[in-house]
Amino acid sequence: MIRRSFLGAVRLGQHRVLPGIPQVLPRLSPTSAFGSSTDSLVSRFCPEKTDLKDYALPNASWCPDMLNLYQEFLEKTKTDGWVKLPSFKSNRDHIQGLKLPFGLAVASDKSDWRIFTRCIQEEGQGYEYVIFFHPSKKKSICLFQPGPYLEGPPGFAHGGSLAALMDETFSKTAYLAGEGLFTVSLNIRFKNLIPVGSVAVLNIDVEKIEDQKLYMSCIAQSRDQQTVYAKSSGVFLQLQLEEESSQ
């Protein structure tokens, strides 16, 4: 089980590195985080062959807008440097073969672990989303179609469901763009409600990297860009995952 007594070792501070942090934070230069390592992070993250189910693929619940946008970005993966990210059931699948930082060791067990944004497996009822990432531009696009299990106000997605998906998209972007692992802060301004069953497009940019933190921004809007649903910013802490030694 989780070694809870070590948890205190990973304390996250927004404006400063807290006491104790240097022990678990290898100093990463922006160059190593933002240079050629992005390609190796991406190629590790997107295995060519895997038996794992990819939840970021079209299914019968996707509306025409969602399908059209997906096809549009899939074309861009062939010509414009975009990469479609796979989405497995658990982050444990995404970091296979990598070691968590000191203090976060978790023994495997038989629980049915799921990453929160893939918690609902019935197609179309919960989260339908797919993330495309552009390694050299350090940008991501997330196509999001909320289902009826994500409701807040009747007929509309819960603000918290958008907040969680922003956090998740920031998280994957931060990892691939510069080994950002943990959310330090998340600030959201909501503008309009997202109707359940419609599509929201999240545009994420990495703004800067400074003091082992990645600063990102996001705007979520309708496909025609006429309606802004929300704007947000996120700060992530860089932490290096190391290869597990074979045993």
Next chain:
Amino acid sequence: MIRRSFLGAVRLGQHRVLPGIPQVLPRLSPTSAFGSSTDSLVSRFCPEKTDLKDYALPNASWCPDMLNLYQEFLEKTKTDGWVKLPSFKSNRDHIQGLKLPFGLAVASDKSDWRIFTRCIQEEGQGYEYVIFFHPSKKKSICLFQPGPYLEGPPGFAHGGSLAALMDETFSKTAYLAGEGLFTVSLNIRFKNLIPVGSVAVLNIDVEKIEDQKLYMSCIAQSRDQQTVYAKSSGVFLQLQLEEESSQ
């Protein structure tokens, strides 16, 4: 279905009332929002008799810490003015008999609508939580036990799952304390990770009401208050729900 063309009528602005808003925002004085009406909001929100399932009741998945804290606050409902809030499957159940603001009319259909924080119905796998509210102190306490479907980093709750529950607890508090309906902004600073299966206690305070907005703060920490998981602030917009006329 949803009248999407009216959606633009409800635009949320953080620092100012946007053009068009006055038509749908009755001016509420702080007195009427924070005065005796809180009691009527609470009594409507907590029906003495209902056939609806209350998801905020102990079940076999609750750990001893969660059960003990629940009992502790249940005692306070008898002596100290706290109210245990019921938690139904959908906000449609919570606002039964009330009309949504202009532009948000939704015809009923046969979808299985669920409020996002009750999206997972298997006991212990997703969100286990219960909210207690104190009408005169304008405070809430939320007891939160994340299950394995809420995972982010292996073994720990996804930051987005905490963000969503903060939004939801703010939302219920804002409604009961002053008819706050829509999230305007949500700002979170994460400090430590919450182990899956443990208990986090969220303390919410209404800080002030100004310009038809409620300003709230939240601190989420371990039961012994030795570990702060996150701190947040939330701003909600006041909007009055009216009685539906009988047809």
